[in-house]
């Protein structure tokens with residue numbers, strides 16, 4: 001089996017920022033207006049910036065398109081449709097991260113022979129966004145899309161690493177454009193604050209092809225785990241239209257992201273800490289022997305709890321850094337952003353674990369060692 005290395009990391013974070021206070025202000029204005037017209041019906045509850053920070057660790061989020069999100073009459077980004085012969089919005093977002101990963105690696109796109117677009121929110125079914133990114137950046141070979149909720153990037157890495165190990169491909173880009181605010185229900189008190197937008201890309205290559213040099217990671221192994229759950233769900237589908245009498249209405253709020261946040265919290269905390277302990281044990285390691293954990297960036301308290309269960313003690317940000325305060329939950333991109341932003345201080349021989357969890361349920365891991 002061939003050895004696989006990560007030779008480039010790319011991140012694209014949108015400039016526009018929305019703070020908890022701004023988001024809550026808009027939400028609460030909408031609640032006041034709704035309650036005014038509800039009569040005897042149960043009144044809606046307001047949201048609070050203090051609750052959001054305390055419950056999740058999120059202070060603000062970067063959003064791809066701020067226009068429309070804080071408009072109480074809309075509460076959704078306004079992203080104009082593009083013609084079929086224009087570059088699509090998510091391919092553009094992913095291509096920006098892919099170019100950053102190629103630049104980081106010092107590799108020309110023409111040297112890449114596999115592009116996997118791995119995201120929780122793919123813009124369409126076909127043509128695949130991966131193929132559009134492949135075409136836009138000038139990569140060769142094959143491309144396709146993978147979707148596994150917030151574990152999408154980890155599942156993309158899992159597939160890419162094993163295709164490279166087997167010799168089927170030489171160089172792969174795993175691109176994760178998460179434009180999730182477009183599918184977020186900004187009128188749902190439990191979910192409106194959670195997500196932000198970011199795109200990431202990792203360039204993976206076989207050690208035969210790649211420049212094996214200090215500061216880069218070797219991928220020791222990858223793993224995926226899934227178990228069906230309805231607790232995080234998006235019902236957006238091509239069947240939505242056929243389910244309605246009025247076929248001109250394509251999407252309703254019921255088809256946006258919904259979740260039972262506290263159930264997700266409990267289930268995923270238990271499953272993820274077991275996954276971490278078992279995955280490391282398969283490689284003769286315990287959590288204490290891993291220098292850094294780049295966990296899915298969903299909730300700071302949840303990450304602390306997962307690591308407390310895995311280690312049997314409190315774990316600080318030096319071992320498990322978060323990017324949540326600044327970015328919010330950027331779905332499958334979050335753990336890769338944490339990896340890209342928090343690895344430069346690691347020493348040769350240090351181990352690190354990327355571990356993501358999310359809808360499905362799904363958990364994905366990649367055990368890395370710095371060369």
Ligand code: COA
Nearest residue numbers: 047048051055056150189190261262264265298299358359
């Ligand atoms: N503002 C103010 N109060 C809020 C609120 C808001 N936006 N949302 C919920 N609350 C209140 C509830 O009404 C409840 O009040 P009560 O105790 O008086 O009844 C209290 O906060 C606790 O509600 P709960 O839903 O149990 O909150 P929580 O502590 O579980 O935190 C989440 C909510 C969503 C932050 C948390 O469950 C979470 O992050 N879960 C994981 C979700 C996730 O990661 N999803 C994506 C996975 S990829």
